[in-house]
Amino acid sequence: MPTPDGSTRGRILDAAMLRFARSGFGASxxxxxADAGVSAALVIHHFGSKDKLHEATDEYVLTWIREVKRQSIGLAAGGNLLQVLAAADQYAPLVGYVLRSLQAGGAxxxxxxxHMIADAQEYTSEAVREGVLxxxxxxxxxxxxxxxxxxxxxxxxxTLDPPRDPEDVSAAMRRFMDELYLPMLELFTEGFLTTRRMLDDYLLYVPDPPAGAQDPADGTPTHDEEEP
Amino acid sequence: MPTPDGSTRGRILDAAMLRFARSGFGASxxxxxADAGVSAALVIHHFGSKDKLHEATDEYVLTWIREVKRQSIGLAAGGNLLQVLAAADQYAPLVGYVLRSLQAGGAxxxxxxxHMIADAQEYTSEAVREGVLxxxxxxxxxxxxxxxxxxxxxxxxxTLDPPRDPEDVSAAMRRFMDELYLPMLELFTEGFLTTRRMLDDYLLYVPDPPAGAQDPADGTPTHDEEEP
DNA sequence: ACCCCGGCTGAACGGGTGTTTAGTCTGTTG
DNA sequence: CAACAGACTAAACACCCGTTCAGCCGGGGT
Known part of the structure; x- marks a missing residue:
């Protein structure tokens, strides 16, 4: 965990992450x-402005995430990094911060x-090669x-049904998974339409998947790709 | 469209809806x-406080939505009300307001x-009866x-990729649909897992769907449907 | 010993906020 | 006409915000 050294700057960064996660980026x-036990002036002294502090906290969180990801390669298979994070309560602040950032549209x-998409790209292409997808x-x-x-x-x-203690976001995510894992799995293995009509009509109407797809795997819209 | 009478109170309500949609609920x-062409004091005079104004705007938007919904029953089949709304540019402010509310977790x-879930409940149960789902x-x-x-x-x-003019949220939604309609349709008709393993394992491990399900369709969690 | 420099603070500044107050209009009612 | 009522406003109030300023410390270099 890249919780920085005991330096005051580090304590401020930590406090900023926690407060932003708990109260959103409007936190003063x-x-x-106060959370860091210093004066407001010192925060500005170290980071220049609130925006700069926000950026620094973003960077701090991102390096932390990258590290967690690097350590748990494979664990997060399937692209469920968020759930892996939520499972380990030590990462609760991280998850809260990420959710706030998704909510606010930040960096x-x-x-x-x-990153999640890029990773999932790899996992799924491998899974396709193995024939499980x-x-x-x-x-x-x-x-x-x-x-x-x-x-x-x-x-x-x-967001619509937030946990009472904003700290305990992992519980909310667990509840979400408990409730909705079954329909997700159902959908993933069986779909839910009984007829191919809608899909075929769409393929007829718009036969070309985006030509400039960054995955050079397929060129033809037909559904038999490379068959080694 | 329940745009209220030309009364000043109505103009304020309209302006509030637009500003909240455009700038979020932190708008002053x-x-x-200013948007309504009146003094700030008058706003308080009519609504009591900013929170009350927020509530009134919520209520105003909700009655509008209910009306649109009532008028376009059937059109919104499949639960894609948001897309129906987005398609008609006259509803752009409504859509913006709803998105802000989803983002902020409001009423x-x-x-x-x-409401969307309740509607979709009906549509899908009918579709299941007809055999298309x-x-x-x-x-x-x-x-x-x-x-x-x-x-x-x-x-x-x-949120992550907002339109330049916050007004033009419908364009962003259209882009979203253009990009991701194909994989959605694919998933819905075919799923993407080639094996039933994960689903069967889950059903074995947690064999009981919530007992209090309001749909008494099926009782047995076993998978004796089509295709062995 | 000096000085200086960086961590650090309390107090203040300037600006924005929601809300209140006092008062001015205008139209209606007795 | 007088009196009241309600729409409406400019100004002020009290507060919170991010940021700045002047100055206090303690330790290291010369």
Whole structure:
């Protein structure tokens, strides 16, 4: 855990992360300073301004996330990094911060989802090669859709029905999973439409998946890809 | 459209809706007053406080939504009310307001999703009866999952990658649909797992869907459906 | 010994906030 | 006409915000 050295600057950074996660990015400099046991002026002295502090906290959280990710490669298979994080209560502040960033549209949220998409890209392409996942007509779009919908559903769930103690976001996520894991799994293994009509109609109407897809795997919209 | 009478109170309500949609609920009373062409004091005079104004605007938006919904029953089939709304540019402010509410976790967001879930409940149960949708082991959970994930994905998409003019949220939603409609349709008709292992394991491990499910369709969690 | 420099603070500044107050209009009612 | 009522406003109030300022400490270099 990259909790910085015991330096005052580090304590401020830690306090900022916690406060931002708990109260959102509107939290006042004074409240962060109080949490860190210093004066508000010192916060500005070290970081220049509140915006700079926000940026520094973003960077701090991002390096932490990268480290966690590096350590738990494979564990997070399937792109469920958020759930891996939530499972370990020590990462609760991290999760809270990420959710706030997704909510506010900040840099952390964007980078977090893009990294998640990139990772999922790898996992799924490997899974397709192994035959446990059906190939898609547009792998990149599929991965993006899956990450957006799972992340978005989780975010919406904890936003509309937040935990009493904003600290305990992991409990809310666990509840979410308990409630909705079954329909998710059902959908993933069986779909829910009984007819191919809608899909075929769409493919007929818009036969071309985005030509500039960053995954050079497929060129043809037909659904038999490379068959070694 | 329940845009209220030309009364000043109505103009303030309208301005509040627009400003809240455009700038979020942190928008100042003075800015709303300026938009409506009145003094800030008058806003308080009419509504008592900013919180009360927020509540009144929520209520105003909700009655508008209910009306639109009543008028376009059937059109919004499948629970894609948001997209129906977005398609008609006249509703752009409504959509913006709803998205802000989903983002902030307000009353409108909660009621909006719950109504959407209730509607989707009806649509899907009818579709299951007609045979175009597979039955689920837990219809209520499935509907909730689908609404959460589609709404959440859309929300996340416009949050992380917002339109330049906050007014033009419908364009962002259209872009979202253009990009991700294919994988969505794919997933819905085919799923993406090639094996039933994960689902069967889960059903074995947690064999009971919530006992109090309001849909008495199926009681047995065993998978004696089609295809061995 | 000096000085200086960086961590650090309390107090203040300037600006924005929601809300209150006092008062001015205008139209209605007795 | 006088009196009241309600829409409406400019100004002020009290507070919170991010930031600045002047100055206090304690330790290291010359």
């Amino acid at each position: 400099v004074r409240s962060i300073a 952390v949220g964007r980078e977090f989802t893009e 059906r190939p898609s007509r547009d792998e990149a779009a599929r991965v993006r859709y899956l990450v957006y919908s799972s992340l978005g559903a989780m975010l919406l769930s904890v | 009373v003075r800015s709303i007053a 409108v967001g909660r009621e909006f999703t719950e 597979r039955p689920s082991r837990d219809e209520a959970a499935r509907v909730r999952y689908l609404v959460y994930s589609s709404l959440g994905a859309m929300l996340l998409s416009v």
